[in-house]
Amino acid sequence: MNRETQWEVVIGLETHAQLQTKSKIFSGSSIAFGAEPNMQANAVDIALPGVLPVLNREAVVCAIKFGLAVGATIAPRSVFARKNYFYPDLPKGYQISQFEIPVVQGGGLSTRVGTGDTATEKFVHLTRAHLEEDAGKSLHEDFHGRTGIDLNRAGTPLLEIVTEPDMRSSAEAVAYARALHSLVQWIGICDGNMQEGSFRCDANVSVRRPGEPLGTRREIKNLNSFRFMQQAIDFEVQWQINEINEGRPIRQATVLFDPDTGETRAMRSKEDAHDYRYFPDPDLLPLEIRPEWIAEVGAGLPELPQAMQQRLQSEYGLSAYDAAILTGSRAMADFFSVAVGQTGAASAKLVANWVMGELAARLNR
Amino acid sequence: MSDLFNSSLRELSAALAAKKVSAVELASLFLDRIDRLNPGLNAFIALDRDKTLAQARAADEVRKIGAGVTAISPLCGIPLAHKDIFCTKGWRTSCGSKILENFVSPYDAHVVEKLAAAGMVTLGKLNMDEFAMGSSNETSYFGPVQNPWDVSRVPGGSSGGSAAAIAARLAPAATGTDTGGSIRQPAALCGLTGLKPTYGAVSRYGMIAFASSLDQAGPMAKSAEDCALLLNAMAGFDPRDSTSLERSTEDYARDLEQPLAGLRIGLPKEFFGEGMDADVRAAVEAALAEYRKLGATAIEVALPNSGLSVPAYYVIAPAEASSNLSRFDGVRYGYRAPEYDDLNDMYSKSRAQGFGAEVKRRILIGTYVLSHGYYDAYYLKAQKIRRLIAADFVEAFKHCDVIMGPTSPSVAFAFGAKSADPVQMYLSDIYTISTNLAGLPGMSLPCGFGNNNMPVGLQIIGNWFGEAKMLNVAHQYQKATDWHLRMPSLAGAAQ
Amino acid sequence: MSLNLEDVARIALLSRIELSPAERASTRDQLNGILGFIEQLQAVDTTGIEPMAHAVDVVQRLRPDVVTETDRRADFQAVAPETEAGLYLVPRVVE
Numbered sequence: 001m002n003r004e005t006q007w008e009v010v011i012g013l014e015t016h017a018q019l020q021t022k023s024k025i026f027s028g029s030s031i032a033f034g035a036e037p038n039m040q041a042n043a044v045d046i047a048l049p050g051v052l053p054v055l056n057r058e059a060v061v062c063a064i065k066f067g068l069a070v071g072a073t074i075a076p077r078s079v080f081a082r083k084n085y086f087y088p089d090l091p092k093g094y095q096i097s098q099f100e101i102p103v104v105q106g107g108g109l110s111t112r113v114g115t116g117d118t119a120t121e122k123f124v125h126l127t128r129a130h131l132e133e134d135a136g137k138s139l140h141e142d143f144h145g146r147t148g149i150d151l152n153r154a155g156t157p158l159l160e161i162v163t164e165p166d167m168r169s170s171a172e173a174v175a176y177a178r179a180l181h182s183l184v185q186w187i188g189i190c191d192g193n194m195q196e197g198s199f200r201c202d203a204n205v206s207v208r209r210p211g212e213p214l215g216t217r218r219e220i221k222n223l224n225s226f227r228f229m230q231q232a233i234d235f236e237v238q239w240q241i242n243e244i245n246e247g248r249p250i251r252q253a254t255v256l257f258d259p260d261t262g263e264t265r266a267m268r269s270k271e272d273a274h275d276y277r278y279f280p281d282p283d284l285l286p287l288e289i290r291p292e293w294i295a296e297v298g299a300g301l302p303e304l305p306q307a308m309q310q311r312l313q314s315e316y317g318l319s320a321y322d323a324a325i326l327t328g329s330r331a332m333a334d335f336f337s338v339a340v341g342q343t344g345a346a347s348a349k350l351v352a353n354w355v356m357g358e359l360a361a362r363l364n365r
Numbered sequence: 366m367s368d369l370f371n372s373s374l375r376e377l378s379a380a381l382a383a384k385k386v387s388a389v390e391l392a393s394l395f396l397d398r399i400d401r402l403n404p405g406l407n408a409f410i411a412l413d414r415d416k417t418l419a420q421a422r423a424a425d426e427v428r429k430i431g432a433g434v435t436a437i438s439p440l441c442g443i444p445l446a447h448k449d450i451f452c453t454k455g456w457r458t459s460c461g462s463k464i465l466e467n468f469v470s471p472y473d474a475h476v477v478e479k480l481a482a483a484g485m486v487t488l489g490k491l492n493m494d495e496f497a498m499g500s501s502n503e504t505s506y507f508g509p510v511q512n513p514w515d516v517s518r519v520p521g522g523s524s525g526g527s528a529a530a531i532a533a534r535l536a537p538a539a540t541g542t543d544t545g546g547s548i549r550q551p552a553a554l555c556g557l558t559g560l561k562p563t564y565g566a567v568s569r570y571g572m573i574a575f576a577s578s579l580d581q582a583g584p585m586a587k588s589a590e591d592c593a594l595l596l597n598a599m600a601g602f603d604p605r606d607s608t609s610l611e612r613s614t615e616d617y618a619r620d621l622e623q624p625l626a627g628l629r630i631g632l633p634k635e636f637f638g639e640g641m642d643a644d645v646r647a648a649v650e651a652a653l654a655e656y657r658k659l660g661a662t663a664i665e666v667a668l669p670n671s672g673l674s675v676p677a678y679y680v681i682a683p684a685e686a687s688s689n690l691s692r693f694d695g696v697r698y699g700y701r702a703p704e705y706d707d708l709n710d711m712y713s714k715s716r717a718q719g720f721g722a723e724v725k726r727r728i729l730i731g732t733y734v735l736s737h738g739y740y741d742a743y744y745l746k747a748q749k750i751r752r753l754i755a756a757d758f759v760e761a762f763k764h765c766d767v768i769m770g771p772t773s774p775s776v777a778f779a780f781g782a783k784s785a786d787p788v789q790m791y792l793s794d795i796y797t798i799s800t801n802l803a804g805l806p807g808m809s810l811p812c813g814f815g816n817n818n819m820p821v822g823l824q825i826i827g828n829w830f831g832e833a834k835m836l837n838v839a840h841q842y843q844k845a846t847d848w849h850l851r852m853p854s855l856a857g858a859a860q
Numbered sequence: 861m862s863l864n865l866e867d868v869a870r871i872a873l874l875s876r877i878e879l880s881p882a883e884r885a886s887t888r889d890q891l892n893g894i895l896g897f898i899e900q901l902q903a904v905d906t907t908g909i910e911p912m913a914h915a916v917d918v919v920q921r922l923r924p925d926v927v928t929e930t931d932r933r934a935d936f937q938a939v940a941p942e943t944e945a946g947l948y949l950v951p952r953v954v955e
Contacts, residue, residue, distance in 0.1 A: 022926065023925050023927045023928070027929065028926060028929045029927065036933075036946055037946040037947050038936075038947065040931070043472055043932075043936070046697050048452070048697075049458070049460065049470075049573040049574075049692070049693075049698075050452045050474055050569075050570065050572055051570070052569060052607065054605060055921075055923060056922070057922035057924060057925060058925035060922060079913075080920075084687075086694060086709075086876050087953075088950045088953060091696075093688070094691055143945075143947070145952055146949045146951060146952055148944065148949055149947055149950060150946075150947055151948075275736050275737045275874055277688070277732065279688070282914065283608065286920060467939070471932065471938070564915035565918075607920060611921070673901060673904065676899075676900050691876075694876070696941070698941075705951065707951050708952075711951055713872075716876050726894070728875050728877060729871050729875055729877065729891060732874050733895075734898075736871070748913055749909040749912070750904055750909075752909055752911065753906070753909060786893075787894055788894060788897045803915065804915025804916055
């Protein structure tokens with residue numbers, strides 16, 4: 001009997017999506033990528049004594065769009081909290097985030113796992129999505145054995161999207177991450193650029209024997225490609241199974257994936273016992289979102305991929321699979337819509353095949 | 366000219382408008398007094414004669430060129446000094462701490478900006494308890510400030526430098542901040558008038574945070590009228606502070622001359638129980654008698670939870686402070702320990718060497734009450750009690766227009782009298798803290814002298830946004846009495 | 861609630877404030893004095909009372925999404941303990 005079949009894998013994902021605003025979440029600095037170090041870090045971003053945060057309206061609009069797109073509850077009143085810890089890329093010594101009352105609560109995302117006719121539908125429930133600020137960057141290159149700190153990224157608006165531990169394989173995790181990646185671009189809240197770190201995933205992975213309570217999880221940090229996500233989770237799962245089989249209990253840890261070795265390893269800097277001492281940020285008042293505002297933002301949302309898939313099937317007789325592929329990205333969906341508008345509904349299947357086959361292949365080249 | 370050092374802001378304004386004195390002459394007058402008297406008082410911890418005189422020359426220009434062209438603020442050309450908690454561009458801004466000993470601020474606080482825009486001339490930066498944590502000015506890294514009424518005694522804190530400077534007539538006015546009584550208590554102990562506005566009335570931008578939900582800046586001066594003029598220039602909406610309130614501009618001096626007939630004064634029985642020294646009680650009672658003569662009636666009110674204000678404060682304020690002071694880590698500015706092993710050692714040594722004992726104590730307490738397993742029992746509990754304390758005031762103000770009582774339970778005490786026992790020191794703010802928790806405005810004005818001829822302060826607490834009423838009530842008293850005109854002999858002898 | 865020396869060491873580590881062994885004992889005594897004073901809050905019945913985090917009952921104001929800042933790196937880094945090539949330098953961080 002295959003040892004692995006005795007194990008159930010449990011995965012939850014936390015995704016940091018950088019929001020497509022012009023300025024930072026709590027200051028008027030630009031968030032454009034690639035500026036000279038610390039030239040886009042103003043008094044608020046570098047936490048000079050006496051400075052104060054003021055919330056960017058557009059970041060809230062992004063959160064509302066996302067909440068609507070995943071069928072979540074948008075909290076009428078949510079609260080910003082301070083997460084306290086010392087790190088050189090965290091200028092205030094705390095990160096402004098949301099803790100007890102996040103802006104987006106619940107909701108979920110339908111994903112397709114696998115390809116072709118064997119693909120299956122998987123619904124991943126979301127726990128929450130909350131607004132927070134990004135930290136700066138630590139550069140470990142040669143500064144005479146010292147670390148350089150660039151705070152340009154500090155204060156960049158993020159939406160942290162947290163799933164329930166619903167996924168049972170690396171394939172499901174990647175399918176969810178791809179669907180989420182497509183959705184945030186579809187609704188125009190994130191550019192999805194994973195190389196630049198605009199869309200980063202952390203995977204909480206544990207294993208258990210079916211029917212048993214959840215095992216101890218380890219969190220794989222900063223997965224910035226789908227391929228690495230798959231590799232990292234697969235390695236981590238096997239590692240945890242081996243450890244348990246060797247009689248060593250899993251200890252909660254934060255780990256990094258090394259693409260060169262294909263292995264995960266525990267982060268040394270996170271060894272301290274953490275106690276983030278969350279409390280409501282006294283510099284920020286409760287965020288109120290009225291139903292009228294939600295309605296206004298909703299009216300500006302494009303047709304969502306799920307709805308479009310249904311429409312492509314009913315309007316053009318496309319298969320569920322084709323509809324899913326065509327709505328895999330906003331660009332492809334838009335292209336199809338324009339093309340089929342030109343050729344007429346009768347040739348929809350032909351256009352779909354061409355877009356998915358010829359065009360996609362050429363674009364991939 | 367010779368008596369201008371003791372003039373009111375209105376008198377100084379009139380003298381400037383009438384060209385009897387220039388802003389440069391006024392600034393020089395005070396700078397000279399500072400040179401003579403500050404070494405014995407330690408009120409000023411940063412001076413820059415060139416900067417001050419340049420600002421004064423600019424004010425003189427505005428008065429000359431602007432006359433008849435633009436509206437000139439009545440404060441244009443009048444000197445004042447800033448508590449060193451306010452970031453002041455180009456000035457060393459230390460917050461009374463070694464950790465910021467070499468911090469020259471690259472920007473101006475909103476309050477500094479507004480007063481400069483009105484044409485006020487900065488004389489220098491004033492000593493204070495380190496990070497505003499103290500009630501005696503003994504926690505300053507730059508040494509204690511002496512009380513000009515008796516240099517063996519404390520001036521109060523944390524705005525002790527502000528109070529001593531005005532009492533000694535080294536500045537006609539100063540800025541202060543009040544988190545638990547830090548404007549009102551030193552004003553009382555130094556025989557001055559000081560006002561803490563309603564939370565949100567004055568922007569906190571650029572004011573180094575101690576406890577963000579309690580901190581509020583306000584004016585300190587010789588009289589209520591002076592405070593009203595200063596508050597007019599300090600208050601107002603600032604989009605950079607999320608807690609700054611969007612309200613229409615008001616003239617805080619508008620009601621100064623209203624008669625007090627029919628005024629209902631609430632006297633909380635909790636403020637008149639044990640714990641208040643007899644000399645303070647006598648002066649406060651005499652002030653209340655004076656108010657009755659002015660047509661006011663006194664009503665007993667209840668603030669049943671006010672006894673919990675000091676313990677609730679010593680959970681909430683340290684909790685916020687522990688987080689607010691995390692930015693002082695030796696990375697981007699401020700003190701960095703000369704020797705360390707690694708990053709955490711650098712943090713721990715820089716902060717251990719850079720902060721004084723009281724600041725460290727409060728950071729540790731604050732860290733503890735927020736930490737895992739204790740948050741509900743301490744922090745959340747204190748926040749609930751804070752609501753009870755605020756609700757008491759809502760109820761009390763249904764029956765009265767202002768609340769009165771002592772500002773401080775005793776007159777200024779001797780150096781070292783309370784510094785060994787933190788809790789004893791904390792209890793110096795027993796009558797002032799509840800207003801910060803509730804967000805209410807409060808002020809202190811001189812109402813007589815107690816033991817050893819030390820000044821006693823009367824506290825007035827107003828309803829939310831009741832500054833103009835409070836100032837009216839204080840001004841009418843000051844028209845009928847002359848306590849606020851008394852000056853320590855040290856100040857007069859310096860002429 | 862009373863703190864022991866390990867509690868003090870843990871809090872000091874979280875606060876990043878170095879305490880010598882001698883300071884640890886005196887700090888413990890001082891903190892316990894303050895905590896003893898605070899302890900009276902526990903006797904109050906606060907059932908059903910909403911915690912009050914802010915002094916004013918208003919909601920968060922929102923800022924328009926506009927870039928208002930220009931580079932002031934040189935000014936800001938003039939007061940920094942250690943910089944190079946526009947970066948703040950710290951002892952090497954190991955991840």
